[in-house]
Amino acid sequence: MQQYSMELITAFLGSLGFAMLFHVRSAEKLLFASLGGLLAWGVYLLMGFFSGEDVIRYFFASVILTVYGEIMARVEKCPATLFIVTASVPLIPGGSLYHTMEYFMDNDFAACSMQGLKTLLLAVSIAVGMLFPTSIFQLYQKLVSKRQ
Amino acid sequence: MDVTNLTPAETERLAVMAEAERANEYLYQILDIGQHMLQSGAEVSRVEDSIRRMCFAYGAERADVLTITASIIVTIYSHRFGALTQTRRVTGMKYDLNRLELLNQLCRIVCSGQYEPEELRQALEEILSAKQYSFGVQLFIYALISSSFSLFFGGSVMDAVASGIIGIILKFIDRTIQKTDASPFLSAVLCSCLGGLLAGAAVRFHLGDSVDMISIGNIMLLIPGIALTNSLRDMFSGNTISGLMRFIEAILLALTIAFGFALAAGIL
Incomplete structure (x- = not known):
């Protein structure tokens, strides 16, 4: 439990750090962007009850965070990218990508290709997870603008 | 050249040229906005979409935009000035979500109202000089x-x-x-x-x-x-x-x- 709360707090702080690194300036947007990071990791941890597969947990975390990003973009009237990029920071397979390259440098090609494939799958599940809500929101917007 | 002695065909030609010159100026500013959007980390599809909208707002009847991370190519058509093409080489990308947001707002204003090229340039400069973290x-x-x-x-x-x-x-x-x-x-x-x-x-x-x-x-x-x-x-x-x-x-x-x-x- 203590480990989970630590992960959630640092996911929040890490997203905050990246939001600031990417020059987000308003305090309100900084807060919502970092809350997105916390939400993304929270969903990832919750999905652990249903599935042990990282690919599935990342996928659902990414779907939820994109829905959150699209909603916040409409509330705050700014591009959804702002929330999606910063909130996905705890999910991005940076560590995994690094280990892949580490094996490569160690000449351990079997481990490298295993880890590389895993990294790629994680990145794919995040990317595909982002795709669905974005398309649905775009479709909705088209329908609304046609009706007007 | 003596302006009074022009045939109707020639006057028409001059009008088209003047129109094309103006369109070229606008296109240049629009590409500037697109370039900075791309460099601040906008998705390629968003950049293409924004450029297309801005071109339509300024009277293009058709706008073909191709954007890749390294380049933007735009061709606009109109019966008033024919076809115009400009390309832009884009280097470097660094996330700047604040700038991206401001550019997005500018793009919306451009699409809703009429800005002169000079005003557009000033608005863009203001965005580029926005304050950054110390x-x-x-x-x-x-x-x-x-x-x-x-x-x-x-x-x-x-x-x-x-x-x-x-x-x-x-x-x-x-x-x-x-x-x-x-x-x-x-x-x-x-x-x-x-x-x-x-x-x-x-x-x-x-x-x-x-x-x-x-x-x-x-x-x-x-x-x-x-x-x-x-x-x-x-x-x-x-x-x-x-x-x-x-x-x-x-x-x-x-x-x-x-x-x-x-x-x-x-x-x-």
Whole structure:
């Protein structure tokens, strides 16, 4: 439990750090962007009850965070990218990508290709997870603008 | 040339030329906005869409836009001035979400009302000179990210402190290198190598417990995880060329970083 709360707090702080690194300036947007990071990791941890597969947990975390990003973009009237990029920071397979390259440098090609494939799958599940809500929101917007 | 003695065909030609000249000026400004959107980290599809909308707002009857990460090509058509094409070479990409948001707003204003090219240029300049975080705050940001992810991946408090301090040192190095306009890969090698050495030194002097846990915080600053994810997103939404370019860039950068850390491990 203590480990989970630590992960959630640092996911929040890490997203905050990246939001600031990417020059987000308003305090309100900084807060919502970092809350997105916390939400993304929270969903990832919750999905652990249903599935042990990282690919599935990342996928659902990414779907939820994109829905959150699209909603916040409409509330705050700014591009959804702002929330999606910063909130996905705890999910991005940076560590995994690094280990892949580490094996490569160690000449351990079997481990490298295993880890590389895993990294790629994680990145794919995040990317595909982002795709669905974005398309649905775009479709909705088209329908609304046609009706007007 | 004597203006009074022109045939009707010639006057018409002159009118078309004047119209084309004006359209060219507008197109140049629109491309400026598109270029800065792309450089601040906008998706390729968003840039294409914004440019197309702005062209329509200024009276183009058809606008064909092709954007890849390195270039923008726009051709507009209208019965008043014929076809016009401009291209723009785009280099470098650095996330600046505040600028992106302001550019997006500008784009919306452009689409709703009529701006003169001169006004457009001024509005754009104002956005480009918007205030940024001071160097002190940037140091804090590097420390915050490093120590957060050191803890996130299971490091101890001492690891987080060491990682934060190394993060600050890396920011200094990064700034010095960026002043010299060197390749981003050089910066990545130097930063990761130094990061690895400092993490090793920190453990040796009992400032931290685990080299891996200290390093992972610094790695999150350097490793192109976001670029990797976004490159796949680009490819899935149909922008295969841009996606591939960003994908290869991300892999190369990750390799360079691993090489830097391997170098440090070899020295230690």
